[in-house]
Amino acid sequence: MPQRLPAPTEIEITALIDRHLSLEGPLLPILHAIQERFGHVPANAQPLIAAALNISKAEVHGVVSFYHDFREVPAGRHVVKICRAEACQAMGANALADETLAKLGIAWHGTTANGAVTVEPVYCLGLCACAPAAMVDDRVVGRVDRARMTALLREVGA
Numbered sequence: 001m002p003q004r005l006p007a008p009t010e011i012e013i014t015a016l017i018d019r020h021l022s023l024e025g026p027l028l029p030i031l032h033a034i035q036e037r038f039g040h041v042p043a044n045a046q047p048l049i050a051a052a053l054n055i056s057k058a059e060v061h062g063v064v065s066f067y068h069d070f071r072e073v074p075a076g077r078h079v080v081k082i083c084r085a086e087a088c089q090a091m092g093a094n095a096l097a098d099e100t101l102a103k104l105g106i107a108w109h110g111t112t113a114n115g116a117v118t119v120e121p122v123y124c125l126g127l128c129a130c131a132p133a134a135m136v137d138d139r140v141v142g143r144v145d146r147a148r149m150t151a152l153l154r155e156v157g158a
């Protein structure tokens with residue numbers, strides 16, 4: 001099972017918020033900083049951000065859920081991103097994604113029961129000439145057919 005990190009404290013979150021408050025349009029930089037620090041934007045961060053920026057919690061939540069880069073729950077030990085943009089779709093990325101999710105028994109943004117892998121969509125990895133493309137943690141991989149995906153998932157312990 002993945003090691004559970006302690007929930008971020010309000011003090012830690014507030015310190016990150018304060019560091020970005022003077023920026024013009026601070027919401028996205030704050031969310032990015034929190035996600036970078038904690039791996040996700042925890043539920044207890046959203047009211048703190050709303051209060052600091054004098055906006056509603058619904059506005060903060062709307063932004064977190066609109067941008068697919070933000071996670072509301074921690075990811076697994078590895079993150080596999082499958083490209084869903086046009087060039088990859090034309091090369092079978094949708095079927096690859098469907099098979100991968102079905103095989104792992106999860107939906108988009110889900111994490112396998114053993115905590116090894118979270119699968120997320122991504123919209124172009126700049127590897128269109130080698131579609132379909134995917135990303136395993138920080139590594140971009142092209143020409144991901146069924147066999148390559150199986151090998152990648154095995155590598156990360158899915």
Ligand code: FES
Binds near residue numbers: 084085086126128131
């Ligand atoms: S469309 Fe998938 S890498 Fe560009």
